[in-house]
Amino acid sequence: MKPVRVLAAALAVGAGAILLLVPVRHHVVVESSATNPVRHLRIESRSLVGLRRPGWGVAVTGAPVWGNAREGFFLRAEQPVQAMVTAWPGFRQSLSMDASPAITLALSEEGDRQAFRTWFVALLEQQVEAPSPAWEPAQRDCAGLLRFAFREALATHTAAWRERVAFTSGAPAQDPSPGFVRDWRAGFPTPDGPQPFAKGAYLRRFACEFLGRDLQLAKPGDLIFFARGGAHAQPDHAMAFVRPDVDGAPMLLYHTGPEGSGVRTQPGEVRRARLDDLLHHPDPDFRPLPENAAFLGLYRWRLLVNGPSDLSSAPRS
Structure with a gap:
């Protein structure tokens, strides 16, 4: 039975480590500039032991974005958008954003x-x-x-x-x-x-x-x-x-x-x-x-x- 106990102990330690790493707090940061038409959406997550890491299962819906959880998501919206940011476990945050600033008028003549x-x-x-x-x-x-x-x-x-x-x-x-x-x-x-x-x-x-x-x-x-x-x-x-x-x-x-x-x-x-x-x-x-x-x-x-x-x-x- 000793090998069984060792295996059980190892599984318990592994499960505990995972629980300490699981993100429990999420915070959405929107980086923008009046001179840049591209917005940067970052999801900052913290685990039970305060470790900062990219969120798990992060997704952004309702807006034309590209990117990933590690690098963040990028957005350029021609019109105001209502985006929904989700992450595991159970995080949801709605974001209302105005249209991205335009860069330059076209040549008018x-x-x-x-x-x-x-x-x-x-x-x-x-x-x-x-x-x-x-x-x-x-x-x-x-x-x-x-x-x-x-x-x-x-x-x-x-x-x-x-x-x-x-x-x-x-x-x-x-x-x-x-x-x-x-x-x-x-x-x-x-x-x-x-x-x-x-x-x-x-x-x-x-x-x-x-x-x-x-x-x-x-x-x-x-x-x-x-x-x-x-x-x-x-x-x-x-x-x-x-x-x-x-x-x-x-x-x-x-x-x-x-x-x-x-x-x-x-x-x-x-x-x-x-x-x-x-x-x-x-x-x-x-x-x-x-x-x-x-x-x-x-x-x-x-x-x-x-x-x-x-x-x-x-x-x-």
Whole structure:
């Protein structure tokens, strides 16, 4: 019977340890800023012995959030929301939150919107021949290409700028009015506030508006995003519409991202693709078709959206 008693004692000790670790007090912390459209919801939990730890079985319903119990949940709400936070055992707390603060008004004049589009596309197309020395090598991937062209399209395109960026073509358009892009010059919205660096998922969620999956709505400068899932989920992949081909067919441009691994890693390159060819891509994950779950849809930069009429009625992805 001795082994039975030892086992029972071990089980009792284990059960006691678990009871001491079980969170019995929960507290919801909402971190927000007037200049950041993203809110951070953290659930602080304490056990019987005062140990702080992520809550067990934490969930947030009633609001479009992402994240997890360990990192916290993130939220950007276009309208006021009523969220419910639950955790084990038996914790429930209702949260009423106003709409997230907006970052920047869109460019209000059609001339400014067209100027941004033209400069953005011209900068994208310049990278096909040779990457600009102003585009940091460490940021040469699909999202980095978009960030670079976006930022430089909003710059004041002086002679000094041309030398820094190595932009040798003639001015494709006037400069967008600087007064309407001040907030965007501060960086892209992220969960940590405006940042010069934002990964593709943050560009899609916070800097763009969802237009739907009808690519006939696309204009030069609009974007499409893909999310490749599976056992080894990969980051968002993005492509940008640029000027049509000589026959008028829609064209897209993208960076492949680094290719290979280890000592064989290659930096990748900027490529063009006809939309017709992309629709028949050998990898079905990269076909921008409505039935492709990896295709997240067509997006437009927020500073180009001048009101609800510019958007489709489809929900945000």
